[in-house]
Amino acid sequence: MTVDVPALLARYQQQVDAHLASYLPESRQSPLYAAMRYSLFNGGKRVRPALCYATAELIHKPTEATHRAACAVEMIHAYSLIHDDLPAMDDDDLRRGIPTCHIVYGEATAILAGDGLQALAFEVLTALPPADQPTSNHIHLQLVQQLARAAGPLGMVGGQSLDLNAINRQLDLDELEAMHQAKTGALINASILMGALSTGKASAEDLADLERYSQAIGLAFQVKDDILDVESQTETLGKRQGADQARNKPTYTSLLGLQGAKEKLAELHQTSNNALVRFGDRGVYLRAIADFIVNRDH
């Protein structure tokens, strides 16, 4: 079975965008809401929601909780990009070819837009069913826990801090991997596990296999980013070419060379496929998404 990944991603994107729009309606007209919408609806590929939906399909089927999980991970992702782009952090003026949030709305509103998206992500996960629906409560609380850990000081925020402190410093491969596992891997992992948990039908064995898969594709995503950063043109990527290298940030290509990074990518791709073997045909979407991450050209 061949999966049309762009069509699959487009379907998931449509689903998650419809739900996201309901949480940030145009009727709210403040600069804060405008900045939050600007950053959330800027043509992102919705990779994390797609992983969430695809995993829910693998385990059983997407539920209302899956939609909420997909929205929440994308809100956390969008907030992290706003804060990463700030002058005090990576100081980026452009993202995906358009001005970053603080360029359009000012730094103060950009900081608050990020803060607000984080809070909203957790609110979205608290659909409170009646107290007599214990399963649903348990599922939603699991989702909050996964997301909070992934976003927090031992996850994404911790990884961003490691990244900042790595500028102009030599990291070895283990340190680079630990940084990326926290900075981007933790949220990718959460997207997948939250997709599984949202169905209420994932076994411990399922979760363990999915965690192996997610760790592999999380790193693969970053290795591929580093390769693209070296290879691609400013026009294609929408940010300055080689921007990370120019700031003396450690990358896979700087540590392993371009060829070595490509071998690492192939290895991670294989690991991700191996982790899905037990799921058989049900792993088709997650396999296709891994192929897509590895083969994308921007």
Next chain:
Amino acid sequence: MTVDVPALLARYQQQVDAHLASYLPESRQSPLYAAMRYSLFNGGKRVRPALCYATAELIHKPTEATHRAACAVEMIHAYSLIHDDLPAMDDDDLRRGIPTCHIVYGEATAILAGDGLQALAFEVLTALPPADQPTSNHIHLQLVQQLARAAGPLGMVGGQSLDLNAINRQLDLDELEAMHQAKTGALINASILMGALSTGKASAEDLADLERYSQAIGLAFQVKDDILDVESQTETLGKRQGADQARNKPTYTSLLGLQGAKEKLAELHQTSNNALVRFGDRGVYLRAIADFIVNRDH
């Protein structure tokens, strides 16, 4: 019955500090954790945790969930102060007489420390008991919901955005009140309701009365701040005297005059007492805390 409020606050402070320390152990040695600890353990009065504990005592008795709620509201409060003090926001170098987080750790780490404290606040609320303890799951999910709403774009973050946009603009009394109800009132309200909900024994009537109380003392807190900002000396308050007026931020004293602000404060104090009548003697601690807020000299 006379309550020794400083002793009561000291007892609550000791409780919440012991729990907070367990979530941010000294063994975590990164700049990020150091910055989070610096801002969380800086001599704050722990008013929000105190309201949380005192309300739990009023309804029934503090539980493990109450400790978690008290820690979570204080983490949100601490993160909001870090971000408010940033150069792009209020640009404050001092808080409570010591250098602010970004002065000590740099802007980037300060932004991340705030982000990390927000995520940690939600993680703390997700003590996952076994799936067969539905009551506990329901309580914890209610706590997450209250906190997320209070911290988010219709609560604290939204209020901070209104405040930013009010600089050099004339607000009327209703707009000023709406701004403060969002910026500081929402989290004070959440502290009280979360204290009640954490016991699992609050009725709808209890929650409605507590909401009236919290709205009154939330505004009273702000009116008193404005009065102190005008009256007190730099040495006592630990920040520049009249700093808000100097930036042309609207205040109760600028809109109502000093005497008018004092009358407003007395009125809010009366409203808070009225809201507690149905609780009789059980309202003793919340009444005493309201007295303390109104009568404090810094």
